[in-house]
Amino acid sequence: MHKHNFGGLNVEIGANWVEGVGGDKLNPIWPIVNSTLKLRNFYSDFDSVVGNVYKEDGGGLYDEDYVQQRMDRAYEVDDMGTNLTKMMDPSGRDDISILAMQRMFNHQPNGPATPVDMVLDYFIYDYEFAEPPSVTSLQNTHPLPTEADFGEDNHFVADQRGFESIIHYIGSSYLATDANGTISDRRVLLNKVVRQIAYNNRGVVVKTEDGSSYGADFVVVSTSLGVLQSDLIQFTPQLPFWKLAAIYRFDMAVYTKIFLKFPRRFWPVGEGKQFFVYASRRRGYYGMWQSFEREYPGANVLLVTVTGDESRRIEQQPDSVTKAEAVAVLRNMFPDADVPDATDIYVPRWWSNRFFKGSYSNWPIGVNRYEYDQLRAPVGRVYFTGEHTSEYYNGYVHGAYLAGVDSADILINRIFKNEEYEVRGKYDNQAAEVNGKVIAEAK
Numbered sequence: 001m002h003k004h005n006f007g008g009l010n011v012e013i014g015a016n017w018v019e020g021v022g023g024d025k026l027n028p029i030w031p032i033v034n035s036t037l038k039l040r041n042f043y044s045d046f047d048s049v050v051g052n053v054y055k056e057d058g059g060g061l062y063d064e065d066y067v068q069q070r071m072d073r074a075y076e077v078d079d080m081g082t083n084l085t086k087m088m089d090p091s092g093r094d095d096i097s098i099l100a101m102q103r104m105f106n107h108q109p110n111g112p113a114t115p116v117d118m119v120l121d122y123f124i125y126d127y128e129f130a131e132p133p134s135v136t137s138l139q140n141t142h143p144l145p146t147e148a149d150f151g152e153d154n155h156f157v158a159d160q161r162g163f164e165s166i167i168h169y170i171g172s173s174y175l176a177t178d179a180n181g182t183i184s185d186r187r188v189l190l191n192k193v194v195r196q197i198a199y200n201n202r203g204v205v206v207k208t209e210d211g212s213s214y215g216a217d218f219v220v221v222s223t224s225l226g227v228l229q230s231d232l233i234q235f236t237p238q239l240p241f242w243k244l245a246a247i248y249r250f251d252m253a254v255y256t257k258i259f260l261k262f263p264r265r266f267w268p269v270g271e272g273k274q275f276f277v278y279a280s281r282r283r284g285y286y287g288m289w290q291s292f293e294r295e296y297p298g299a300n301v302l303l304v305t306v307t308g309d310e311s312r313r314i315e316q317q318p319d320s321v322t323k324a325e326a327v328a329v330l331r332n333m334f335p336d337a338d339v340p341d342a343t344d345i346y347v348p349r350w351w352s353n354r355f356f357k358g359s360y361s362n363w364p365i366g367v368n369r370y371e372y373d374q375l376r377a378p379v380g381r382v383y384f385t386g387e388h389t390s391e392y393y394n395g396y397v398h399g400a401y402l403a404g405v406d407s408a409d410i411l412i413n414r415i416f417k418n419e420e421y422e423v424r425g426k427y428d429n430q431a432a433e434v435n436g437k438v439i440a441e442a443k
Helices: 031-038 046-051 064-085 098-102 113-129 144-151 165-171 241-249 309-316 318-332 371-372 397-417
Strands: 003-006 009-012 017-021 042-043 054-056 153-158 192-198 205-208 212-214 220-222 234-236 251-253 255-261 275-279 288-291 301-307 342-345 360-362 382-383
Touching: 003 342, 009 301, 017 031, 017 144, 017 397, 031 153, 031 165, 031 397, 046 054, 046 275, 054 113, 064 098, 064 113, 113 275, 113 288, 113 301, 144 397, 192 220, 205 342, 220 397, 241 371, 255 309, 255 318, 275 318, 301 309, 301 318, 318 342, 382 397
Parallel strands: 054 275, 192 234, 220 382
Antiparallel strands: 003 009, 017 153, 042 153, 192 205, 205 212, 251 360, 255 301, 255 342, 275 288, 288 301
16 A cells, blocks of 8 residues: 655555445445545446447447447356356365366457457456466456455545555554554654564564664564565575465566546546546557546546556556557547647556565465465464465455454464464365474375
């Protein structure tokens, strides 16, 4: 979560939505945003996408009825995939990718396919998981636990205090804050780069880049999965194989929100015009656009989202090139609008940033729930938390919050009840070693 001042306006370059509202269960983030802090938020009408799909060759909009027909087919196949998972063994041994499922039902939106099928596929999957259906697990995303539990509505947070306000609010229950509610507790050490975590059966020592050392009985590592997969932090001794395998087999996805500011508005606004889509023959090429007439009136700012390989490509090129590419796409979409050059652009670089190395985790094919649970399993006195350790909601803000609660409970049980953590879901022919002993013997 991170707000960034863009042209005098605070925009969210990280997490932006409360995803999962209106269901049987209450998303724990929703009352904090909507009732306690009363952060400005707006319902996102993603259904309106079907009326705003633009042709690549400057030919204007695709026929809405045709797009709706293709969208209905895509969701029909998606529902078939959900039904298919009900027949799969809970161990995960039957799991396949979303793309494999689509092929089973004769739906191949990636080729040979029309640009409409391709961009709708991108909208349904990549725009959500930040990775394509070819790598994303079917069994662990169908049904999507966030939607099944909390609801299918999504609310976009657009408050100048920042979505990150919820962090300070939650922290204020046990940390000192200033008059503005911002955490100011002297025990919270900022601008410290952890480079080494040494541990044994007596305690831990955390060493930082500035040469400082901090001793403790336990440590909770809350870095992103991407950081765990990098060489930023050295664990001494090295983490055991089962833990490293769990870390490296999971995916850290890249989701990039590019903001562009213009001297005037040239795009259509009004009911059903919040989102518009560019149906390129090149998958994921500046496809998902969002306007802000309700969220930031008169700001003349557009957001375009890219993911995966496009994100990594764009992070490595100058912003001037990205600006030119994006404006060229807009001129293809609106050939009669006299599209001006953008006056400013902001491109987050989550993948290149050594403190993140990506945006959020995605569940890939080939990782079962037992193996996934090893991500949050402790190693001696080293404990782990983060959205990538959430049992059901990895990749989401509420997943990060609930993972923090779970990890705290696991450590509390260790300290006060001397309870060892057990990896859940043991299946045949699998074994895991936690805290130096085998806890799941193969049958």
